[in-house]
Amino acid sequence: KERFKKKRKIYTNSQMSGKMIREFCRVEKEGEKLLKDAIERLGLSARAYDRVLKVARTIADLASEPNLLPEHISEAVQYRTLDRQFS
Numbered sequence: 001k002e003r004f005k006k007k008r009k010i011y012t013n014s015q016m017s018g019k020m021i022r023e024f025c026r027v028e029k030e031g032e033k034l035l036k037d038a039i040e041r042l043g044l045s046a047r048a049y050d051r052v053l054k055v056a057r058t059i060a061d062l063a064s065e066p067n068l069l070p071e072h073i074s075e076a077v078q079y080r081t082l083d084r085q086f087s
Helices: 018-024 029-042 046-062 070-085
Strands: none
Touching: 018 046, 029 046, 029 070, 046 070
């Protein structure tokens, strides 16, 4: 709630726009490398990239972590992999 209090009609991480993703889902070098590897290995699209970041942001929020850590990104990529297997 706190993150989106100044944004109109945005209540959850899943509703973030591309601009908001860049603002609230900053990734450090190690996490960026994980994402890049996942994109290449799994053939993820730019849209899937954004979705992974939104899920990673939620995972970090659940862990009360203000920053996206590599383990948050890794877990989000795993969920994306599962989603592809069962779709």
